[in-house]
Amino acid sequence: MLTRRSTLLGAAGLALASMIAGGSADAAEKDVTIAYVEWSDAVVATNVIKTVLEDAGYNVKIVPLSGAAMWQAVATGEADAMVAAWLPATHQAYYEKLKDQVEDLGPNVSGAKIGWAVPTYVADVNSMEDLKDKASEFKGQVIGIDPGAGLMKASENAIKEYDLPLKLIEGSDATMVAALKDAYGKKEPIIVTTWTPHWMHSSFELKYLKDPKGVFGGEETVNTVVRKGLKEDDPKLYAILDNFALSLDQEQAVMLENEQPGANPAETAKKWVEANKATVDQWLK
Template sequence: MLKTLTKLASCAAMMLGLAAGAAQAAGKDVTIAYVEWSDTVVATNIVKTLLEEKGYTVKAVPLSAAAMWQAVASGEADAMLAAWLPTTHGAYYAKLKDDVVNLGPNATGAKIGLAVPTYVKDVNSIEDLNAHAKEFDDKIIGIDPGAGLMKATEKAIKDYGLKLKLVEGSDATMTGALKDAYTREQPIVVTAWTPHWMFAKYKLKYLADPKGVFGGDETVNTIVRKGLEKDMPEVYKILDNFQISLDDEQTVMVWNEEKGANPAATAKKWITENKAKVDAWLK
């Protein structure tokens, strides 16, 4: 894990395009690292828009989950809003918790697992999958390799003795496959998490997990680099106060799925329509 994180740190630094760490950045420049998951895109763009309205220049940099954690730990990014704890990103946090500051949950009630459309009547538990493996083309449609959800799914395959193969991809390829199968009412099993717009658009159900491989409810946490409170107290305060409900996130996610949608524009729309909630972050 440490060797992987070290390699990813170098990649993150190159992708971030920084000659020095964020801690050395002058003026009002802020860098937020994020993974390109639907919920994280919403949270990142809302905070980015708000900070820009406060006069900051904000750079949002998409990275893999491991590189995102390492970027904040090394000071190459100021913050991230996508730390799923205690399970999904538990391994990253265990390795890097002494090098970052955890500001606590910005969203609660999050969940990960395997999901199928509700029209798949005979599969209600992960334990049911083997008996219906052929119906799913012997595949579980996954997201980006290395994601905590993918690691949990690999463990589920082992612990439940599943005959299905986990297919790597991305949020976009997974939801694309789901859309295609759903349109034709074909069986499909996908790696899933809440909040996500697909639960608002499609009728889906999580499969029961009697072995508890995917854990229970999770929180999505804000993690910042050490020294941010001293260097940028206003930014630190806003990040510390930022909280958003799953319903609000899923509302913006649905907006982002509309044709021609721009995440920056939808974030601004949400801020405009939720002034009281936003004002609470600025107190």
């Protein structure tokens, strides 16, 4: 397995050391490094658990990485944990390659899903199969997120499986939402790659396209994954991470707050933790 790391990451692995320099899990007993991808749901979960751990006496560093580099960071011990592992489908390739080097603590959010969506005002498109004859209505494009993301790989497969004359446009969570906002304001047709939990489902009237071939898989969970040996090194930290869980509604509400002008994800996380003491106390048991 160790000999395949360079194949897994390529250039991303070279950037990893400099991004996490000084934040190694080996730095000190109370130091914690959490890796995450800059998706709106992962930003919420990561900042919430950061706040909780800091209140418990830890010095927490959060490091934004690509999906592949996030898994690699935990597998090598350069990060202690992530709370943004989408399983069983979206991050399946990463998990299969690194499962012997990490420990999966199970879901911190249930009821997640991925797929493509269109605004509800696009009345004549309800299924992936409808797109074959209507690609021109969407300028032949699907607006995607960061290249290499599990959702993007699934989207590439969807284009092949349904034989769609569409081009997948790479970008980011932010650029995808910006394109959606622009099209939505003009009532223009648009296809976006999307997932739940995401705040845009609370701000726009969207519908997932039916996926009769099951390319995007079924319901998923967002899991907490930690480095090997964490339980022995710090049972208290391990227990808090193991207990950490949010509902879809809780996470999407904080995501929506983060979209308000001037919002700071660290501050909205602190606000949520202060307002949900009973929930947080369950994680600290």
